[in-house]
Amino acid sequence: MNATMTLPVVDERFISTGADIASDYRRRRALEERERAELKRMDLETQCSPSSSADLRIRAWEKVHRLSIPSDPGHPVLVAIAAATQLTLAEVQNEQRLRFAPRAPAAA
Numbered sequence: 001m002n003a004t005m006t007l008p009v010v011d012e013r014f015i016s017t018g019a020d021i022a023s024d025y026r027r028r029r030a031l032e033e034r035e036r037a038e039l040k041r042m043d044l045e046t047q048c049s050p051s052s053s054a055d056l057r058i059r060a061w062e063k064v065h066r067l068s069i070p071s072d073p074g075h076p077v078l079v080a081i082a083a084a085t086q087l088t089l090a091e092v093q094n095e096q097r098l099r100f101a102p103r104a105p106a107a108a
Helices: 018-048 054-065 077-085 089-100
Strands: none
Touching (some): 018 054, 018 077, 054 089, 077 089
16 A cells, blocks of 8 residues: 555645735625616616606616605605606606506406
């Protein structure tokens, strides 16, 4: 029986140090943060773009704020939604009515 063992060959190009791992992590986190910031910027742009429909503007507002439009037509946040989306309060309330209108049952 041979008592000598051969060790596997290690390619030094693939050896990472703790500093390399931390640096990679920081770069990845920075990239993710830039991507989140860009998505938020695009949502904010959609939120007040005259070329976006009222529905799209309100959905963008909901996404940015992680809130849903309330069903109460007198809710005070509707004024804030109207201001942020550059819609009138009546336009916001109309979209609200469309969303919360009772749906007709599907034909069987």
